[in-house]
Amino acid sequence: MYNPKKMMMLGLIVTSMGILSHCHMENVVEDSMNYSEQIDSAIKNGEFQRADQLIDQYLESGTLSEKDQQVYRFERERLQRIRADFTANPEDVFAYIKKYYPQVTPSDIEQWDAAKSLEFMVIDGEKLYFARAARNLFRIDPKMILVWQEHHPDDEMTSGSGAKLDLDDHNAKVINAATTSQKLFVEPRRLRIKQSVEVLADEVPDGETVKCWIPYPRHIEGRQEKITLIQAIPGDHQLAAPDALQRTIYMEEQAVAGESTKFSVEYEFTSHGVFQAIDTEVVTELKDQKSFSKYLAEETPHIVFTEDLKALAQEIVGEEKNPYIKAQLLFAWVDNNTPWASAREYSSIPCIPEYALQNHHGDCGIQTLFFITLCRISGIPARWQSGWELQPPDDSMHDWGMIYFEPYGWVPMDVTYGLRQSDDPQLHWFYLSGMDSYRIIFNDDISQPFDPPKQHFRSETVDSQRGEVEWSGGNLYFDKWKWDFEWKILE
Secondary structure: OOOHHHHHHHHHHHHHOOOOOOOOOOOOOHHHHHHHHHHHHHHHOOOHHHHHHHHHHHHHOOOOOHHHHHHHHHHHHHHHHHHHHEEEOHHHHHHHHHHHOOOOOHHHHHHHHHOOOOOEEEEOOEEEEEOOHHHHHHHHOHHHHHHHHHHOOOOOOOOOOOOOOOHHHHHHHHHHHHHHHOOOEEEEEEEEEEEEEEEOOOOOOOOOEEEEEEEOOOOEOOOEEEEEEEEEEOOOOEEOOOOOOEOEEEEEEEOOOOOOEEEEEEEEEEEEEEEOOOOOOOOEOOOOHHHHHHHHOOEOOOEOOOHHHHHHHHHHHOOOOOHHHHHHHHHHHHHHHOOEOOOOOHHHOOOHHHHHHHHOOEOHHHHHHHHHHHHHHOOOOEEEEEEEEEEOOEEEEEEEEEEEEEOOEEEEEOOOOOOOOOOOHHHHOHHHOEEOOOEEEEEOOOOOOOOOOOOOOOOOOOOOOOOEEEEOOEEEOHHHEEEEEEEEEOO
């Protein structure tokens, strides 16, 4: 029996463990089905305590395979992560909005709730808002965006990064250098990075081994090169292969009672800007779809071709056949209709493109997976890429991707940076075939395994930008440790 919700749950668990799998569900006994249906119903109704109890009973029933036990253990974990994200009460939200919009009324709140401009859940009978829902309102609702701008005229309102770099000036230099030199990779920047993780004192028992994976840049010929490890603390470490799709440096340290456990890595690398001019008349349909089957297919739980998503893709592209023009239509639609907003942890979202469609907003990763899904539905190969963005003096974790156009090959894309406000078509569409020089690439696909493999659930199930930590007793979620990211442009 095919159960879509259970398939998404299974997708979440296998990605949490860093293992991709296409799983087929088996028929289970009637009692088990009753448990499954009751759990689904409890979660849908916001009865998290009851869902927890039912999951415990289901796990103790003796009817579940080991694979299904993992599914429901992670579902119980997911409910905990949702609780951690939804912590604002209605009074807090109203007070925050009132600071900037004094005339706010309860009716306004109801309208924003209905429009999903204020994200909330009813959990065990209590209405709770996403912790950053009130701030997000001023990013999502057109009228409230203007209100925020009145109070913060210097706020760039870019993808949450507070950009200070004259990005379009830099991108114009990338376009000029690429055009003049006839090279794809130009405008190199030499960067030094230091990343650290500090596990809080007594989160791991004294004497136990703390295991830590910190993201590390992968080698990408022409794009990201000359990677040099300066220092790792502790000194013993395991560095994943240069071409690992989610590259990490792995370290271990013994926990000491009353003391935090610290890990850090420092390295240098060279990042290049990218620009590929695209001639619509030259672009053709794929000549060999089989070679790109992976990048045209579903990848549960976060790249799925639901009927609603297929209908939307068809509505956007219409009868258009040219792959680049189709990509332009999809890119502009996501950019114009899915404003950036701070997001929940991805591991708490069953299906990210469905979430984007239903909620009409999302952060960079949600926007990117939404765009990738629409591209694949439309027959355009697209894939994930992520790491960090730098917009001196600011920085941010960031997600973007790659897209394939015949005969040009793979080129970068960033739907979050979207359409640039320029009359120059190349600059206007820069982020559909180009990339600035200020990126660090850790991940070249979603939900890839670590080296060595993680034994417990991952905190971030899609990729890795902050790091991951565990011990023999289980995963250490983000509230159990602190992270830091420092950088310097060397040349």
